[in-house]
Amino acid sequence: MQPDELARSIETLESTAAEGALLANDVAGDRSKATFVRAHARELGETVEHEAEKLNDAEAEPQGGVAPAKVKAINLADEISAALGRIQIAPDDEAEGGAAEKELSALSEKAGDLAEGL
Numbered sequence: 509m510q511p512d513e514l515a516r517s518i519e520t521l522e523s524t525a526a527e528g529a530l531l532a533n534d535v536a537g538d539r540s541k542a543t544f545v546r547a548h549a550r551e552l553g554e555t556v557e558h559e560a561e562k563l564n565d566a567e568a569e570p571q572g573g574v575a576p577a578k579v580k581a582i583n584l585a586d587e588i589s590a591a592l593g594r595i596q597i598a599p600d601d602e603a604e605g606g607a608a609e610k611e612l613s614a615l616s617e618k619a620g621d622l623a624e625g626l
Contacts, residue, residue, distance in 0.1 A: 509566040511626040514574045517559050518581050518623040524555050525588045525616035532595050532612055535605025545599035553592040561587035579623055588615050 531548055531601045534540040563582050567574040591611045 509568045509574055509578065511574055513566070514563075514568075514577055514581065515623045515626045517563055517576075518584075518619050518626075520559050520604075521556060521581065521584060521585055521588060522616050522619035524552050524559075525591075525612045525619060528552050528588065528592050528595075529609050529612035529616060532591075532605045532609035535595050536602050536609055537605075538602055540599070542599040546596050548598035549592045549599070553555060553589050553596065556585050556592065560589070574626065577622060577626060581619070583622045584615060584619050584622070588601075588619075590610065591615065 528549070531540070531545060531552070535545055560582055563578055563585065566578065568578045591608045594604055595601075595608045
């Protein structure tokens with residue numbers, strides 16, 4: 509795996525987390541239908557899981573290179589997926605929506621920083 513390939517995967521995680529934060533904001537403000545939140549959170553979660561699978565399957569040099577960033581990206585994907593899962597499960601819970609929004613925003617920023625460091 510080359511740094512530019514890893515950066516693209518991380519940028520996908522970054523944008524998916526940012527979109528999830530927007531969705532969570534709608535949940536927190538009671539501005540979305542439960543069925544929409546569930547369906548959209550599921551789609552976003554599937555995107556994140558797909559990226560995590562690609563990252564996991566990619567070969568990376570164990571010493572230096574992109575291997576440490578790859579592990580961080582997989583961990584970020586896991587955290588993003590978990591946050592999206594919470595709003596998918598409880599699409600009417602405004603408090604959970606607020607917490608997920610903060611977490612997803614922070615994870616998006618963390619992914620952006622990771623991608624920039626490559």
